[in-house]
Amino acid sequence: MDLNLSRFTNPKGSSCSATQNLYVANCGPAVGISFEDIKSVFSIFGEVVGIHAADDSGTRVIVCYSELIAAKAAFETLNGCRCGALGGRILHMRYSILQPPPKVNINDSLSVSLLSSELAIPGIFLVHDFITSEEEQELLAAVDSKPWNNLSKRRVQHYGYEFLYQTRNVDTKQFLGELPPFVSPIIEKISSFQGISENEGQLVDQLTVNDYPPGIGLSPHIDTHSAFDDMIFSLSLAGSCIMEFRKYSLGSCHSRKAIFLPPRSMLLLSGEGRYGWHHYIPHHKVDIVRRKMIRRYSRRVSFTFRKVRTGPCQCKFSQYCDSQKMLKVV
Numbered sequence: 001m002d003l004n005l006s007r008f009t010n011p012k013g014s015s016c017s018a019t020q021n022l023y024v025a026n027c028g029p030a031v032g033i034s035f036e037d038i039k040s041v042f043s044i045f046g047e048v049v050g051i052h053a054a055d056d057s058g059t060r061v062i063v064c065y066s067e068l069i070a071a072k073a074a075f076e077t078l079n080g081c082r083c084g085a086l087g088g089r090i091l092h093m094r095y096s097i098l099q100p101p102p103k104v105n106i107n108d109s110l111s112v113s114l115l116s117s118e119l120a121i122p123g124i125f126l127v128h129d130f131i132t133s134e135e136e137q138e139l140l141a142a143v144d145s146k147p148w149n150n151l152s153k154r155r156v157q158h159y160g161y162e163f164l165y166q167t168r169n170v171d172t173k174q175f176l177g178e179l180p181p182f183v184s185p186i187i188e189k190i191s192s193f194q195g196i197s198e199n200e201g202q203l204v205d206q207l208t209v210n211d212y213p214p215g216i217g218l219s220p221h222i223d224t225h226s227a228f229d230d231m232i233f234s235l236s237l238a239g240s241c242i243m244e245f246r247k248y249s250l251g252s253c254h255s256r257k258a259i260f261l262p263p264r265s266m267l268l269l270s271g272e273g274r275y276g277w278h279h280y281i282p283h284h285k286v287d288i289v290r291r292k293m294i295r296r297y298s299r300r301v302s303f304t305f306r307k308v309r310t311g312p313c314q315c316k317f318s319q320y321c322d323s324q325k326m327l328k329v330v
Contacts, residue, residue: 020071022063023054023096026089029297031059033086038063041085045077046070053295054096062096071095112242112289113259121245123271125193126259130266131186136237140301142182143209153216159183160206161308169227170206170308179207183303190233190305193268203231204305212300214239217281220246225275225313226323228306232269236261239300242287243267245277260289275317 027033035051038061042048047066054060065071079093113119116126148155159179161170190203223232240262247255287294312323
């Protein structure tokens, strides 16, 4: 890469405790700067032998050089400067001693499926690359142009009907309007799912958009039976996560399964998977998938599409069904 160093301004002096490793803040995947871009810039000063996340924030990295002289040159040129090649961000740097990564006992972690066929829970289907990268960016831009409602650990938007977190239900008398035009292509693609007939009618009329910061998950729950119909669709954007499924008996969990949800994938919960299994996103900054550590560097934005139920639920999972419990009380 041919870089004009005149784009960096106000160079500062180096520290006396120089090492071959540079801690660089305001730089990383969470602010839209890839490791490849970082390496392209820092390689101008010498051989870069590694780039590592400094922590779980996704905004700080460690750049490792093979020679001390290269690290010094980069420090003296880039520290405190606005770097045009890295989005115009001002880099804040110091010398660092590279620490070994934390040990994770991968033998204690839950086996994670990559495909819904491996998960083998009836009614749960996962489609990878449901949308393109371009469509993903358009959807993110569309919701970021709308106002967010702040919850304790995440932000949300509601369309069609507002989801009421206090009751885990919707107020069917408060119609917010039709679903926004920017999700129309997604709704059209939903009809391609296995088991959906052309005569289903309107598949969805409610949308909740969740914006999860890195590491934030979701408590175990089953979507209220009386609130929504059989099929629940969840599109994952920007970041990945593990979703865990738990089946309970007599108040205790006796079965646990998990699946990896990559960006741009669509998950369908229906049948037994929708009514009889709790789903849960662990509050992790690092997920273990097939003996590999996958850090949650960026936000994860989910689009959850549902159809508001107009009558009582009559599913086969009465132990979890609020509609059938109410009938027993009466």
